[in-house]
Amino acid sequence: MTSMxxxxxxxxxxxxxxxxxxxxxxxxxHGYRGASVQAIAEAAGxxxxxxxxxxxxxxxxxxxxxERMMARWNAMLDDIGENDDxxxxxxxxxxxxxxxxxxxxxxxxxxxxxxxxGAPFLQEYLHGELREWVRxxxxxxxxxxxxxxxxxxxxxWLIFLIWSATQHYADFEAQILGITDQAALGESxxxxxxxxxxxxxxxxxxxxxxxxxxxxxxxxxxxxxxxx
Amino acid sequence: MTSMxxxxxxxxxxxxxxxxxxxxxxxxxHGYRGASVQAIAEAAGxxxxxxxxxxxxxxxxxxxxxERMMARWNAMLDDIGENDDxxxxxxxxxxxxxxxxxxxxxxxxxxxxxxxxGAPFLQEYLHGELREWVRxxxxxxxxxxxxxxxxxxxxxWLIFLIWSATQHYADFEAQILGITDQAALGESxxxxxxxxxxxxxxxxxxxxxxxxxxxxxxxxxxxxxxxx
DNA sequence: AACAGAGTTGACCAAATGGTCATATTGGCA
DNA sequence: TGCCAATATGACCATTTGGTCAACTCTGTT
Numbered sequence: 322m323t324s325m326x327x328x329x330x331x332x333x334x335x336x337x338x339x340x341x342x343x344x345x346x347x348x349x350x351h352g353y354r355g356a357s358v359q360a361i362a363e364a365a366g367x368x369x370x371x372x373x374x375x376x377x378x379x380x381x382x383x384x385x386x387x388e389r390m391m392a393r394w395n396a397m398l399d400d401i402g403e404n405d406d407x408x409x410x411x412x413x414x415x416x417x418x419x420x421x422x423x424x425x426x427x428x429x430x431x432x433x434x435x436x437x438x439g440a441p442f443l444q445e446y447l448h449g450e451l452r453e454w455v456r457x458x459x460x461x462x463x464x465x466x467x468x469x470x471x472x473x474x475x476x477x478w479l480i481f482l483i484w485s486a487t488q489h490y491a492d493f494e495a496q497i498l499g500i501t502d503q504a505a506l507g508e509s510x511x512x513x514x515x516x517x518x519x520x521x522x523x524x525x526x527x528x529x530x531x532x533x534x535x536x537x538x539x540x541x542x543x544x545x546x547x548x549x
Numbered sequence: 550m551t552s553m554x555x556x557x558x559x560x561x562x563x564x565x566x567x568x569x570x571x572x573x574x575x576x577x578x579h580g581y582r583g584a585s586v587q588a589i590a591e592a593a594g595x596x597x598x599x600x601x602x603x604x605x606x607x608x609x610x611x612x613x614x615x616e617r618m619m620a621r622w623n624a625m626l627d628d629i630g631e632n633d634d635x636x637x638x639x640x641x642x643x644x645x646x647x648x649x650x651x652x653x654x655x656x657x658x659x660x661x662x663x664x665x666x667g668a669p670f671l672q673e674y675l676h677g678e679l680r681e682w683v684r685x686x687x688x689x690x691x692x693x694x695x696x697x698x699x700x701x702x703x704x705x706w707l708i709f710l711i712w713s714a715t716q717h718y719a720d721f722e723a724q725i726l727g728i729t730d731q732a733a734l735g736e737s738x739x740x741x742x743x744x745x746x747x748x749x750x751x752x753x754x755x756x757x758x759x760x761x762x763x764x765x766x767x768x769x770x771x772x773x774x775x776x777x
Numbered sequence: 778a779a780c781a782g783a784g785t786t787g788a789c790c791a792a793a794t795g796g797t798c799a800t801a802t803t804g805g806c807a
Numbered sequence: 808t809g810c811c812a813a814t815a816t817g818a819c820c821a822t823t824t825g826g827t828c829a830a831c832t833c834t835g836t837t
Binding site: 358378517 | 798
């Protein structure tokens, strides 16, 4: 504990973050089994032994990455109550999730790959924390439905709809780029997509959009003509 | 060609289909690299040598499965024109895609895993056939918007929204089951989810739902579209 | 019975796998 | 200077990888 731990600029911190970033890419691409320590090491520009020296084992590295992603997700959440404005809450949720997807596409894909293989490392989280989070939201949504603030849709499926629609732009990026014939999705694409999702989902479950023009900078969007 | 080819009940047909089914599971779970021929063989209840004898190589097996899934997808599609009813077309699309997801969850996951790793085996398909299919639909959607039959939403993102929302129930099944605390999604769940998605998406982009009571919504199996 | 071709499978191979370890090489402090 | 922990890495290991091959069994035909 003498001097080695200058906590920010140390060799350890630098290398570990390089390894984490490289590993996130490789795991996201090939899944847990398909990723090899060798490939991660090459992506990080280090010999394999060095990678193992820092992270201990492939399994530990994978768990670390999953936990980091869950922490990002948790940091994004805020509590809601039945007296909040449905439009604001739903739109905030969509925008937050979309921002997470955009800022951490590799992490999103890593999560997707983990769930695809049956979420063996995330059982506890799914059945615990996350379930409670979903249930709490669902209860609030249900109260809103009873009050006539939104259509009587199943709140859990609504949450999954938002989840899937946003997640998609990370997980299926290759498909989207292939079909739209682009090299990458730019900032303006993400803004337009977010506005689109807010429009369709809010309107689709009968939620009045938040009256703000001021709350968040948003492109002068292509809002609809209100049918009915 | 003497007697071996009793084409349906032959040993070859039986074993090949067992192998394909097992391989679809394993590839869907672990991706291309993460799946081992050994694991596939065990899942199929055959020795590894036997699997290689029938399918030639891991790569060929994988390509075969992808092609089978693309064929299923193509078989599901029907053409549309700008004179068709938007509500009927959109609802038909959602229901068809949902049925595909339900009937072939492993295939859906296999596709997801392939796209997650950057779709190396599907570049051609994505940039060719699929792109043209999406563009054709997009043009029709745009005409509908101009005619005031739906909100002026971006048709490509609408297609992706439908894609993601339906795909999700296969790819993220583990997450959904974990959160809802179920062992499996039943037929009634799928029906309710499909109705939910139809409601939100049609309403969300300002499409009048098909005058529904005559067109069978829930019970029957196959909804053939009749154009006027 | 003899033959042929499909089906079956263990033995085997070179390469890659995750991981260990012994041995350097550093960099700060006495 | 010498010391020591942190860092770095090649050599190595048992296991697994995708794939080949030769030998075998089975079944139907002659």
